[in-house]
Amino acid sequence: MILYKLIEMIRWHIEPKIMSLFLRPNSKCKPIDLGLAIIPEELLSENAICYTVGVGEDIEFELALQSKYSVNQWLFDPTPRTIEFMNNQSMPMNRIHFMPFGIWKEDSKQFFQAPKIKTHVSHAINSSSKSNLFGFEAVCRSLPSIMKQLGHKHIHLLKMNVEGVEDIILENALAAGIRPDVIVVTWEGNRAFLKAIRWTLRLKSNGWRFLGRKGWYFTYAKS
Numbered sequence: 001m002i003l004y005k006l007i008e009m010i011r012w013h014i015e016p017k018i019m020s021l022f023l024r025p026n027s028k029c030k031p032i033d034l035g036l037a038i039i040p041e042e043l044l045s046e047n048a049i050c051y052t053v054g055v056g057e058d059i060e061f062e063l064a065l066q067s068k069y070s071v072n073q074w075l076f077d078p079t080p081r082t083i084e085f086m087n088n089q090s091m092p093m094n095r096i097h098f099m100p101f102g103i104w105k106e107d108s109k110q111f112f113q114a115p116k117i118k119t120h121v122s123h124a125i126n127s128s129s130k131s132n133l134f135g136f137e138a139v140c141r142s143l144p145s146i147m148k149q150l151g152h153k154h155i156h157l158l159k160m161n162v163e164g165v166e167d168i169i170l171e172n173a174l175a176a177g178i179r180p181d182v183i184v185v186t187w188e189g190n191r192a193f194l195k196a197i198r199w200t201l202r203l204k205s206n207g208w209r210f211l212g213r214k215g216w217y218f219t220y221a222k223s
Helices: 002-022 058-067 080-087 143-150 168-174 190-206
Strands: 031-033 038-040 048-053 074-078 095-099 108-113 135-141 157-162 182-186 208-214 219-221
Touching: 031 208, 038 182, 038 208, 038 219, 058 074, 074 143, 095 190, 135 143, 143 168, 157 168, 168 182, 168 190, 190 208, 190 219
Parallel strands: 048 074, 048 157, 074 095, 157 182
Antiparallel strands: 031 038, 108 135, 182 219, 208 219
C-alpha cells in the first residue's frame, strides 16, 4: 500500500511537471476552464453531441458544460456506486442522459476490477483472468455501436476517464472514422507518461492540436 501511494504521488505531483517540458500546447483555439478540464471555447455550440465515458461520482465538468453551451450529453458508466450517484442527481434530464453500461472496443460483457483503495469508486476493465479479483461484470458497447443506436453521425466532444483503457477505445474510434471535434482524456495505466506523449503526437498527425492539460486531463482540439 505504501508503494502504491508513492507511485500515485509521483504520478499526480511530479510527472505532470515533467510532462510540461515535453508537451506544449500548439492549438490556436482559446481555452476555457470548466473546472475539471479545459476545452476550446469556439468549437462547441448549442445542441452539440457530447459523450462522457467514465463518470465516477463527479459531474462538475458536465454541469459546467451544460451551463455554458446547452449541449446534449450522454454519460456512460456501469459502476454500481455511479449508478446510485446518478440516480440522486438533479439535472436537466432532457439534455443530460445517463446510460449504465461501459464503453469498450466491441459489444460484449467485460469484468471491471475494483480499485486497490476501497473508498475509490473507479473500476478498471480487466480482460484477463478474473480469478481472485474483486469487481463486477457489465455490458459494454463500442462507440460505433452506441452512436448507431442513438442516431448520432458525429460526436462533438468525447471525454474519457476509463482507468487505463482509453487508448484501446480511442484506437477503435479512429479505425471506425469517428473524429470528435474535442477530445478530453486522462492517460492512465502502465506507462501513462509515455502513452500521453505517444498519443499526443499521433493525434497531431491525424489533425488534432494539443490545447493543454489540467492535472492529467489532456484536451485536444481538431484543427
